[in-house]
Amino acid sequence: MSHRVKAVYLFLLAMLCISQTFAQNWRIGERVREWKLDNGFTVLFLPREGKPFFSAVTYVDVGAVDEPIGRSGMAHLLEHMAFKGTPWVGTRNWNAERAKLVEVEETVQQLRLRDALGRATTDAAHLRKRLAELIAEAQQFVVPNEYDQLVTLAGGQQVNATTSADYTNYYMTLPSNQLELWAMLESQRLAYPVWREFYKERDVVAEERRMRMEDDPEGRLYEEFIASAFKGHPYGVPVIGWMSDILSLTATDINLFYRQWYVPQNMVAVVVGSVREDELRQVIERYFGSLEGREMPPRLATEEPEQRGERRVRLVVEAQPQLVMGWHKPPLPADDAVVFEVLQYVLTDNGRSSRLYTALVKQRGLCESVSSFTAPGEKYPNLFCIWATPRSPHSPEEVEEAVWKVLETIKHDGVTTDELQMSIAKAETSLARELDNDLGCAKQLGHYYLITRDCSYIDKFLAAMRHVDVADIQRVVRNYLDRDKVTVATIKKGKTESLSPAENVSARPKKSSSKPQSIGKGH
Numbered sequence: 001m002s003h004r005v006k007a008v009y010l011f012l013l014a015m016l017c018i019s020q021t022f023a024q025n026w027r028i029g030e031r032v033r034e035w036k037l038d039n040g041f042t043v044l045f046l047p048r049e050g051k052p053f054f055s056a057v058t059y060v061d062v063g064a065v066d067e068p069i070g071r072s073g074m075a076h077l078l079e080h081m082a083f084k085g086t087p088w089v090g091t092r093n094w095n096a097e098r099a100k101l102v103e104v105e106e107t108v109q110q111l112r113l114r115d116a117l118g119r120a121t122t123d124a125a126h127l128r129k130r131l132a133e134l135i136a137e138a139q140q141f142v143v144p145n146e147y148d149q150l151v152t153l154a155g156g157q158q159v160n161a162t163t164s165a166d167y168t169n170y171y172m173t174l175p176s177n178q179l180e181l182w183a184m185l186e187s188q189r190l191a192y193p194v195w196r197e198f199y200k201e202r203d204v205v206a207e208e209r210r211m212r213m214e215d216d217p218e219g220r221l222y223e224e225f226i227a228s229a230f231k232g233h234p235y236g237v238p239v240i241g242w243m244s245d246i247l248s249l250t251a252t253d254i255n256l257f258y259r260q261w262y263v264p265q266n267m268v269a270v271v272v273g274s275v276r277e278d279e280l281r282q283v284i285e286r287y288f289g290s291l292e293g294r295e296m297p298p299r300l301a302t303e304e305p306e307q308r309g310e311r312r313v314r315l316v317v318e319a320q321p322q323l324v325m326g327w328h329k330p331p332l333p334a335d336d337a338v339v340f341e342v343l344q345y346v347l348t349d350n351g352r353s354s355r356l357y358t359a360l361v362k363q364r365g366l367c368e369s370v371s372s373f374t375a376p377g378e379k380y381p382n383l384f385c386i387w388a389t390p391r392s393p394h395s396p397e398e399v400e401e402a403v404w405k406v407l408e409t410i411k412h413d414g415v416t417t418d419e420l421q422m423s424i425a426k427a428e429t430s431l432a433r434e435l436d437n438d439l440g441c442a443k444q445l446g447h448y449y450l451i452t453r454d455c456s457y458i459d460k461f462l463a464a465m466r467h468v469d470v471a472d473i474q475r476v477v478r479n480y481l482d483r484d485k486v487t488v489a490t491i492k493k494g495k496t497e498s499l500s501p502a503e504n505v506s507a508r509p510k511k512s513s514s515k516p517q518s519i520g521k522g523h
Contacts, residue, residue: 028435029456032445033277039293040265043284044445044455046272048438054273055158055439056182057171058190059446061268062261064165064239065300065377070248073241074257076163077205077249082170083147083161084196086188090146091196097141100134101195105251107131108199112250135199142196150185154178158439165239165377167450173439176274180283187287190267193258195251206247209240217319217491224313225324225489226376229383233304235376264291270446272438304328304381313489322491323396325403326375326383327480333452336480338464339472340374340384345423346415346473347386347406348372349430353422355415356386359406366394366402378451383487384480396490407481414474424465431462 033045067074087094107127114124151159151172159172174182213219223238230236240246269288271280307328330337347356348371360367370388388399434440435458448457 027459028441028445029459032455034455035281037264037285037289039289039291040263041284041288041291042268043280044268044270044449045275045277045280046270046441046445047275047277048273050274052176052274053173053438054176054179054271054275055171055173055442056186056272057169057270057439057442057446058186059268059270059450060168060170060190060262061266061450063163063167063377063379064237064241065234065380066261066297067234067237067241067257070245071253071257072237072245073205073209073239074249074254075168076240077202077246078254078258078262079161079163079168079170080201080205081193081195081198081254082189084194084201085143085147086192086194088188089150089185090143090194092141092143094141094194097138097196098194100138100141101251104131104134104138104199105195107134108250109252139197139200147185147189150181154181163239165235166379169443169446171439171443173273179275179279180287183283183287186269187291190262191291193255193262195254198251198254202246202249205240206243209243209246212240213238214243217315217317218322220317221313221315221322221324221489221491224315225326225487226383228311228313228489229307229326229328229487230304232302233380234300234302235304235380235382239376259294260297263294263296264288265293266296267291268446268449270442270449272442272445300380307485307487309484311487313487314492315490316492316494319491319493321390321396321493322489323388323390323399323403324385324489325400326385326487327482327485328381329374329384329476329480330381331378331451332448332461333454333457333464335464336476338461339468339476341427342420342423342465342468343384343473343476344372344374345426346410346419350419350422350426355406355410355419356388356403360388360399360402364402365391366399367391378447396492400488400490404483407477410474410477411481414470417470420468420470420473424468427465428462431458 028046031046033047034043036042063075064072084090087098091097107130111124111127111131114127148159151174155175155178157173161168161170170186172182213223226238227236267288269284329340332338346354348354351357352362356370356372360370368389368391370386372384372386375383375385386403388396388403390396390399431444434444444458445455448461449455451457454460
């Protein structure tokens with residue numbers, strides 16, 4: 001037995017042992033308790049003995065795809081506002097502060113009306129001056145970051161939130177004896193939001209967009225790529241929103257969006273850790289059972305039209321060249337989506353032994369790095385993407401042809417049994433690491449639940465991955481990763497001002513891991 005074969009054999013044996021242990025000890029679906037309150041609020045609970053802590057993630061099933069045209073960025077901005085406190089937290093005098101906030105919003109709406117009518121008058125200038133004064137007066141009542149401080153003083157950690165195209169979540173880890181504090185703070189900010197410091201936070205988000213997208217070549221490239229790949233579905237709109245939309249949002253807009261989607265039947269709380277179930281049920285009922293149920297708007301109906309021909313975007317900037325390629329595919333729980341999860345490991349996530357790393361980095365030296373991932377969401381049909389950073393002096397075009405060569409080899413010859421087994425084992429091990437951590441486990445449970453509405457789907461997902469075979473890999477590469485179905489975006493190093501119209505191909509406007517376009521509050 002050669003050293004290389006022996007190494008592969010030992011690795012597979014180790015992965016098999018981990019996978020078997022995982023299968024025996026981590027049958028999540030059998031251990032998760034699921035229940036609903038009378039108002040529709042859903043709870044998933046996974047008890048764990050050991051450390052006296054628990055992690056909680058509250059999911060609101062609303063994301064960027066649910067925003068109306070012209071109001072992009074609302075889901076993300078609302079997530080930011082959830083950390084501003086409540087009528088009881090974050091204020092020195094809520095009654096006085098609320099009166100000022102009402103005046104602020106009345107003035108904003110008067111300005112919006114004048115702008116809509118095109119009345120750039122002295123009156124408008126006066127209103128803007130008065131608005132600045134009112135915002136400053138309201139600021140005097142604010143106790144900055146009091147919500148976070150309360151959680152931290154109680155021993156809380158990992159306090160943050162993220163917004164994606166599909167959903168919004170809020171999470172933290174606390175000592176087990178602080179369960180009631182979590183429920184009180186979480187339910188109050190969901191039921192009684194205050195639009196404290198709204199216009200200040202709107203400016204923060206606008207600056208975040210400048211840094212992540214407009215001033216970051218990779219961010220711009222990703223945005224152009226996604227917008228080109230989706231012509232009808234709102235996955236083509238960035239989670240953070242378009243700049244003009246962000247700057248036009250008002251607290252009235254956010255309040256309407258909140259009232260439409262932040263309802264108990266649209267929420268899922270996932271609790272993992274050392275907590276007694278009877279205590280959790282009582283606390284959840286006490287604090288979340290009183291949330292007001294309201295009718296929600298209809299869900300998204302738009303379907304992305306079939307792509308009939310390749311699409312290309314070229315961004316010419318003074319930056320390192322990049323290549324992104326993407327193909328439309330179905331989302332989980334579709335069988336082919338599971339095959340793509342394994343294919344991701346075959347192509348890039350098996351490390352130095354993966355197909356693309358071996359061909360593009362080790363053998364030919366064309367790239368500095370190469371990765372693959374699903375984007376920009378997972379609730380609706382999405383993209384399987386490959387992102388490569390060419391190594392000078394090689395071009396994105398050279399790298400693209402090398403990628404096609406690897407894909408063609410798989411189409412004709414398939415993959416080896418060893419590759420497949422290694423990929424499945426690594427995928428299982430990666431998920432096992434996530435589930436081993438209370439917060440990671442809570443996030444995974446909530447993520448898969450929102451996609452499938454099945455709290456035991458993780459078990460089914462693992463079982464489905466174990467049944468992926470060589471023919472499955474070959475079939476999805478043949479059926480989906482086609483030259484006539486690809487969207488390609490590249491960065492070409494150069495100066496934008498010298499572009500000819502033919503070179504400046506911008507459909508509209510980050511590189512990330514397996515779940516890009518998930519934006520947090522930068523806590």
